[in-house]
Amino acid sequence: MFGWTGRLLRVDLGSGTIRVEETPRGLLRRFLGGRGLNSYLLFSEVKAGADPLGEENKLFFGTSPLTGTGLMSSGRIHVTAKSPLTGILGDSNAGGHFGPELKWAGYDGLILEGSAGAPVYLWVDDDRVELRDASRIWGKTVSETFEGIWSELGDPRVRIAAIGPAGENLVRYASLMTDYGNACGKTGMGTVLGAKRVKAIAVRGTRGFCAADPQGFKALARDLLDRLLKTPAYRVFSRFGTLSYLSLYNRQGRSLARNAQQTGEIPYIDRYEPSRLMEHVTRNVACFGCPIHCKHEFRIRRGPFAGEKGHGTEFCILSAHGPACGNEDETAVLKINNICNEYGICGDTSGIVLAAAFEWYQRGIVTLRDTDGLALEWGNTEAQIELLMRIIRREGFGDLLAEGSARAARAIGKGAERYVSHAKGGDVDQVDIRTLKGCALADAVSSRGADPQRGWPSAEFYPMKAEEARRLFGNEKAADPNGYEGKAALVNYYASLCTLCDVLGLCKFSSAWFNNPIGVPEMAALVTALTGMETTEEALWETAARVHNLERAYLVREGIRRADDRVHGRMMEEAVSTGPHKGARIDPQKFEQMLDEYYDLMGWDRSTGIPKRSTLERMDLREVAEELSSLGILAEDEETSRAF
Ligand code: SF4
Structure with a gap:
């Protein structure tokens, strides 16, 4: 086999059984790997209604x-x-x-199932795989965990993915950290690992894998590198x-501050x-x-945290813990970045949760009594850091916020939900999507909740010529950020690329x-060069469409319907209040039209958002159609999908 390793590593944490399975070739042909293979395994191995923190959930x-x-x-x-x-x-x-180390150890994937009775970490040394006692590193920060494992294994070349205390404490948006400063954030993958009582996975891989046409592959890679550098x-x-x-985004007038109460150009953005x-x-x-x-x-370099070192800070954490929380001090956000990385909590989500809490406080929805005495005033760094730590430890008001912004708002009531912008429980990022209609649609239909990385259409951020838009999306107005025309094809194009x-x-x-x-x-x-499997551009577009339909089927099986395909809160309910886009809003009727168009393109039923049988069968997802049919939730229709 070329390109893949042909092996999956399955670990039953309850019994301690470890086995290597052959990766089904049919699955590789249909889903290629990574997200596609994972989503298929999730659909087929984790039953509908499973408790995400229970033993029946699996991590792929x-x-x-x-x-x-x-x-x-x-x-x-x-x-x-x-x-x-x-x-x-x-x-x-x-x-x-x-990722590369796990592949070189000889695995297309690793499946963790069940849960361990006591804290463990998994040690994968090519074919030698074992669960080891993690009691000495349980409770430690991410870097302490790395150091502890390197010292125990006596090899600093070992690559590690680990959780911090936030994952152990089941904060619902805990991250899984790979190496220093790289986070699997947003949807709580670190929380699932914590529920399974797995502190880390350590890998050393030396087996490698082969390419079908190594010279051809190298030439392609070299050419792409040359083009990138130019x-x-x-x-x-x-x-x-x-x-x-x-x-x-500030120059484009799309910045947000104080939980999106301030819009347009933010005055202190020069910080x-x-x-x-x-x-x-x-x-x-x-x-x-x-x-x-x-x-x-x-x-x-300066301020109360001067001298502290750290790794990796990105737009999402800067915007969420900076302007969104009204924090004008970039050094405070760098400090918070370190806390998020060390304690393993999503920097993006935690900032947005805190921003909502600050606004609830501003509006009197929560008071000092609710916040355990913390004055959540905009830009109060001390309160921001203290509340973040209480979230990580699940203490008092922090325990409620550890549930995520949408759940916390529902529990608080008193209109708190209005100040949380989310789609399917995923918080909307700190860019004003009221000025980017395709991004709003992309957030609404994303299979993991609002998320730019699921394919915000980049053509809305940078001017695109009308002919180019017509060629790519079939409509010359599709890339107009403020228009509603042609958005289905635009969103599908970028979502497929991602x-x-x-x-x-x-x-x-x-x-x-x-x-x-x-x-x-x-x-x-x-x-083609890597795997030897003749692969066309059309086949890849079809693979993307197959993954989108598979993930939609998973969502539908969990009860998601058309009514869930929308952005909630201020982004949907209010117009932009200041700045160059003042007055811009998402027109509810036009939003529904975009959704109709999107469902038609995807081959999903307009009234429910459920994929049609004909669509799933055409996508080579017959067993998925049968599963939905057996549950009585398939849109029985013989129309043919036009998604690709
Ligand atoms: S572009 Fe940045 S995030 Fe992407 S692989 Fe390179 S260093 Fe990593």
């Missing part, structure tokens, strides 16, 4: 055909389980070196990474200018084999999603 780690090859940006790992935050499909994709964006992104986004942030950066760092090296190590990155094991920043050279034709050529 997927490598991919391109993972760990010499191709740039191929150091990804995809992790999937039923999400404790949203109760639907949960997954996350991270960089670093863990792009104008490379110079900027390889220096700043996503640190430049806050000021970019987050990339040149100012770079004053703290000591060096750029890269995931496995990546010439973009968009990540950073830093040392805080899905292909997730199934193939590529960083999205090196792909056409980001205007970089790896587009679908290049992906097809790479897969």
Whole structure:
């Protein structure tokens, strides 16, 4: 077998049974790997209604055909389980070196099932796999865990994915950290590991795998690298990474602050200018084999936290713990970044949860009595850090916020829900999607709740010529951020690109999603050279559509319907109050029309959002159709899908 290893590692944590299974070739042909294979295993092995924190939930780690090859940006790992935050499909994709190491150890995937009686960590040394006692590292931070495992195994080359105290305490948005500063965040994959009492997975891999046409693959990889280095964006992104986004969105008038009460251009955003942030950066760092090296190590230069060192800070955590919480001090956010990485809590979600809490306090929905004496005033760094720590420890008001913004708002009542913008329990990121109608649709239909990485249409952020929009999306107005026309095809195009990155094991920043050279034709050529399986561009688009339908079937089986495909809260209910987009809003009627168009394109029933039998059968998902049919929830219809 070329490109894949042909093996899955399955660990039953309850009995301690460890076995290696053959990866079914039919599944690799249909889903390729990573997110596709994980989502299929989730659908087929975790029954409907399973408790995300119960033994019946499973955690799937997927490598991919391109993972760990010499191709740039191929150091990804995809992790999937039923999400404790949203109760639907949960997954996350991270960089670093863990994914390649697991693949070199000889595995297309790792499945953790059941739960351990006492804390353990999994040690994978090629074919030698064992569960080891983790009582000495339980309760430790992420870096202490890494140090403890390296010292016990006597090998600092071992790659580790670990949880921190937030995962152990079952905070519903705990991260799984791979290497320093790379987080599987958002949907609580660290929480699932904590519920299984697994502190970490340590891997050393030396087996490797083969390419069908190594010379051809190398030539393609070299050509793509040459093309990447010549792009104008490379110079900027390889220096700043996503640190430049806050000021970019601010220039576009799409920034948000104080839980989206302040819109347009945020006056103190100069505190987050990339040149100012770079004053703290000591060096750029890269995931496995990546010439973009968009990540950073830093040392805080000034303020009360001066001298503290850290890894990796990104737009999402800067915006969520910075302007969203009314915090004007970038050094405080760098400190908070370190807390999130060390205690293993999603920096993005935790910031948005705190921002909602600050607004509840501002409006008197919660008072000092509810917050255990913490004055949640905008920009109060001390209160922000203290409440974050109480979330991690699940203490008092922090225990409620550890449930996530949507659940906490429901529990509080008194209109608190109005101040939480989410889709299916996933918090909306800190960019004003009222000015980006395709992004709003993408958030509404995303299979893991609101999430830019599921395929926000980048064409809405950068001007695109009308002819190009017509060629790609069949409508010259599709890329107009304020329009509603042609959005279904636009959203499906970018969602498919992102899905292909997730199934193939590529960083999205090196792909056409980001205007970089790896587009679908290049992906097809790479897969063909690597696996020897003749792969066309059309076949890859079809794979993306298959994954979208499979994930939709999973959501539908969990009870998701058309009424759930929307963004809740301020982003849907209020107009932009200030700035260049003042008055912009999402028109509810036009939103429904976009949704109709999207369902038609995907081959889903308009009234329910359930995939039609004809769609699933055409996607080679017959067993999925049978499962939905046996539960009486399949849209029986003979229409043919037009999704690709
Ligand atoms: S572009 Fe950045 S996140 Fe992506 S693989 Fe490279 S270093 Fe990692």
